[in-house]
Amino acid sequence: MEKLKATHQHNNSLVVNSSYFEQLKKQITDQSRWDSNIFHVFNHEAGTGKSQFTLAEIAELVVRTDYKVLYVQKFKRGDALIDTVKTINSHAVYSVAEYIDSKDNKDRNSKIKNEIRNRKLNAKVLAITHNMYMRVCFGKHQEILDGRHILIIDEFPDFLERVTISLKDLSKLWENAYRFKEKEFIEKLVTDLKNIVTQEITNPHNVRNFPYLDFSSKYFDPYKQSLPTIIENYQQLKETEVLSRILQILNNGCRYSNNDLHTFNSEIEPKLLKNNIILDANAGFDYRYELSNLFVVHPQDKFYDYSNSTLTHYCVKTSKEALSRNINFYQKALEKLSLSFKEKILFVTDKDNEDTLKKEIQNYLVLTGKTDKEIQKIEETITIEYFGNIIGVNDYREYETVVIMKTPNFDYVDYVLQHDYYKPLKHLNEDIPIFKDTTVEQIRKTMIAGEIYQAMKRINRDNSKNAHYIVFTANEDAIDIVRQQMPGINYYQYELNVDYTARKTEEETKTEKRQKKIMEFLYNCKQEGKEKVAKREIRDVIDYQDAKNFAKLLKSIEAFLISNQMYAKGQHVYIEQGEETEEKMAI
Incomplete structure (x- = not known):
């Protein structure tokens, strides 16, 4: 694709040549393209101004027509909702936009607040957050949808709530x-x-x-x-x-x-209007879009050339488990960065490691001989953010360096549930082997890549700088996906060797085996109708005669004992036998 010339508006938000958004514009304005059963998804590149273009477009649309729009954005963070409303109204000849947040839904008995809320509900464009939209999908606040024709959601709407x-x-x-x-x-x-x-x-x-x-x-x-x-x-x-x-x-x-x-949570059901649009730069690779017929992705060409910037990838394990065992990861990582701390730097980790990273940076600066005054000045150049709090944020658009210090993994069961939510029901009776199911692995890799890509794109939003993107992760598949989103990027890969505390010892592994044998034995005893079992008999079964540490073993499986109405007392484990299961149940 021929690279289009970018132009700046007075508010310093980048808007590329409007021809880049021509297909999106037609979907918004051409009623013959509308479909009340699906989401039309557009993956215009991050930082090209698709959100700003959309806000201007819907302002113009509602002024000249009777259409009403519901605009859904990721966060309320700071004045984000207010800024959205101001932007829309700045493109209209009169005030057309309002927002509703959780405060507007409280104190509904107040006549004045109800009047204010009703006035907002009547606005031609109503802005809300993803969280509010999910409440609507849960069946709450249905009046937000009343009389509206177009739904536009900025970023992927995660309909999955784990139960x-x-x-x-x-x-x-x-x-x-x-x-x-x-x-x-x-x-x-x-x-x-x-x-x-x-x-x-x-x-x-x-x-x-x-x-x-x-x-x-x-x-x-x-x-x-x-x-x-x-x-x-x-x-x-x-x-x-x-x-x-x-x-x-x-x-x-x-x-x-x-x-x-x-x-x-199956009570959360996507609520659609006559025309439904999602703006998501990740849609070109996020595998969840391919699993469901709820989405139709309209692929868009890449806009930027990243040949003036670098992506430096340090291959090192930065999962939650790996970071919990690392001895010197932060020190070695910071040494590799060789940062001058003269320019602003964005560090990204997860929420649990945010404070740890801050302390490790302080410790590193002390070790390098920086004075308290120098450290204070350096800290003014450093911002630490965490995954889940950064998508859609434009606060760091002028930064030139971003450092990703953590692999943004979710619990594996979350990837499995994404599979279950979006895949047809007939496929749900399959067991999912960890790291081996093709579909779940595609979900996992693309979700991780999406988090990394979005974190990287918080800086250098208009691609006008020689930016440095630095990522510490062992997930090469995710990095490969990210590289494809940044044509021309200068890529460098290095190994980073760090020291870890030892994994579980052989003795700990033996303990787990003993726990399992005890649980299997006691469960069989319950099935056989026994009401108590001598502890000596249990020790014989697992070939373990250390009576003192055996008490600790029983304590370690307390959840199992409680769930099966068992308890240890004296020299026995007692088993409460409930009534046998009946074939039919009745209240």
Whole structure:
């Protein structure tokens, strides 16, 4: 594609030649292209001004037509919503835009506040955040949609909300079942779910797999039929929130992982209008768009040439687990950077490591002989941000250097649930092996790449500088995807050798094996109807005669014991035997 000339507006926000956005403009304005069943997705390159172009376009549209627009942006951060409204109104001949946030939805009994809110709802363009839109998708605040024709969402709208039930949740529900008239029914529900979890805990297949648990059997129908009424009748009890999550587990099916059951919140349903548009620079590679017929991506050419900038990739493990064991990663990484600290630098990590990174930078500066006064001056040039708080942020557009210090991994179960949410239901009865399922791996790699790319594109927004993009990660697949988004970038790759604390010792591995053997043995004892087992007998089974440390072993599997109504006392482990499972259930 021939590179188009870029121009600046008075507000210093970059807007490229409008021909780059011609297809987007037609989708916004040409009613013959509208479709109320899908999202039209445009992946114009980050930093080209697609959001600013869109705001100007919808301002012009609503002035000359009767169309009304709902504009959804990532954050309210600072005055972001106010700035959006101001930008739209600056392109209109009169005030056409308003915003609604969580404050507008509070104190609805106030006549004055209700009048203000109603005035905002009548605006031709209404701006809200992703969080507010998800509440709308959950069935709240439907008046926000009333009378609107066009929905425009800036950045990917993540419709997936994880729903989890833990053994602790089940134990608490059992303890408080007496608060319900249907006490026996709830105790039976808890017992059934605990038995299922226990079976999965003792299944060696699940060490490297995420099994799918299906509750479509007629056995579970009475639960599904009765729980909605119980939840409705006992809304004042906090336990109904757990029951609501259990209902989701039963209706959707779920994944087992690390003693918990996980599914997605199926009550969140995408709300569409007559014309639905998503603006997302990641859409050209984010695999979630390919999984669902809810999205139609309109691929756009790259606009910028990055031959004046560099991407330096240090191959080193920076996952949460790796950083927790590192001894000198930060020191070695900062040594490699050789930063002058004369220009502003953006560091990006995760929220958990934000304070750690700040302290490590301070320690490094002290070790290099900087005085307190010099350190204070240097710190004024450093900004530390974290993933999840940076997409769509333009505060660092003039920076020339960004350093990514952490691989933005999510829990693997989150990638599996993305697969379950967007893939057709007929595929959900498959177990997912960790790091081996093609679809889940595509989701994982492209989501990681998306986080890195968006963090990198916070600086040098108009591509006018010789920028330095520096990334510390062992995920080469994600870096390859990022490189494809930055044509002409000068790429350099280096190995960074750091020291780590030792992994689990052989003795720790033996402990895990002993724990597993104890759980399997006690579970079989329960199935056989035994009411107590001598601790000596258990030690014989696992070939372990250290009575003192055996008590610690039992303590380490306390969650298992509680979930199976077992407890250790004296020289025995006691097993409470509940009523045998009936083929049919009734309240």
